[in-house]
Amino acid sequence: MLEPRSELFNQSLEKGLAVLKAFNAQRRTLNLAEVAEAAAMTKSSAQRMVVTLEALGYLRKQTRTRRYQLTPRVLELGFNYLEAHPLIEVANPFLAELTRLTGETCCLTEPVGEEMVYVARFLSAGFVPVHMPIGSRVPQYCTGSGRAYLSALPEVEAREQLERMDRRTHTPATLTAVADILKNLEQTRQQGYAVNAEELFLGDMTLAAPIIDGRGRPVAAVHVVAPTSRWNRADAERQLAPALLQCTRALSGSARVLE
Incomplete structure (x- = not known):
């Protein structure tokens, strides 16, 4: 209502x-x-x-x-937001370092309604299967950044949000049933990061973790792009997840200070 x-x-x-x-x-x-x-x-x-x-x-x-x-x-409106946002300013050097360490494209996204919006992006020299410029939006229910964000919400709140979403199938791998997504969120909570394996775009895999503020609420997510042309899931989790988690822990500490 x-x-x-x-x-x-x-x-x-x-x-x-x-x-x-x-x-x-x-x-x-x-x-x-x-x-x-x-x-x-x-x-x-x-x-x-x-x-x-x-x-x-x-x-x-x-x-x-x-x-x-x-x-x-019209771009003035969006860029004024980007320039005035303290978390983006703080995140940029961390994202640059994460890109250097992983050799892959790294992005910062924020929740808007039932979507995640790209607010910062550092490109690697390697091929990226999907072009997602600043301002692009992706659904929360079937993306790494969205799942990372949802996993940091109380389970009841995450379920309520999922039930309101238009959960359509994008690829054969897309999870659309609330029960299946909640099971995935529980795994994400346990390991600290989410994995999206071609659920939105074929050839696109991402690892994502949430940024948590001082109230224990998720405010954003960082994800590393791991194209399936270069990575299998096991190698991506073993080699990329530690650096990703180190990045988001540091940014969560900054988010608490910025409140």
Whole structure:
């Protein structure tokens, strides 16, 4: 059940943000009617939002097609978050060192709703099967970082979150049954890290561990990419997990200090 909104809640701001979020990889350009449909508002409301956002420089109208698209100014919002986030600043040298030690790409993700969002990424020289730039989102239920995060929640809370999720099958290896995922989370708790073996993308394996704050709550996760073209699971766990756990323990200590 949604909590009642404050009388100070600004619906115009909500609508403006909905318009910006209407654009994505599948909807790179939109006309006014498509904006209204994607943002779930009337065409007149969409027009007011689009005109305002265009004047502020966040949208651009194509001269030939008269369709709208986002401008690079939208990136300011995300980069302001990245620059102001103390955990990301602290994590960067640890991620760089983890990449050096493992020889593999290492990433920091944070929970947003039922997904994990990439907020830092250090690339290795080796081939990575899936390109996941900063800002990319992945489901929690079938990824290493998501499982690491869920494993650090109280079991009842993790179960409730899983039951709310749209748990669809992405590959033949994807676990979708709540009972199976909970069993996987228990194993993750015992060993301190999660392993995702091609559950979201074929050829993609990751090892991930949570970052815990001073209240004992997970706030983020670090994962190491271990492509199946270079690693089998046993070797990846034996060679990559110790450095990963050392990294997340250090960052958990920093997270407690930053509170």
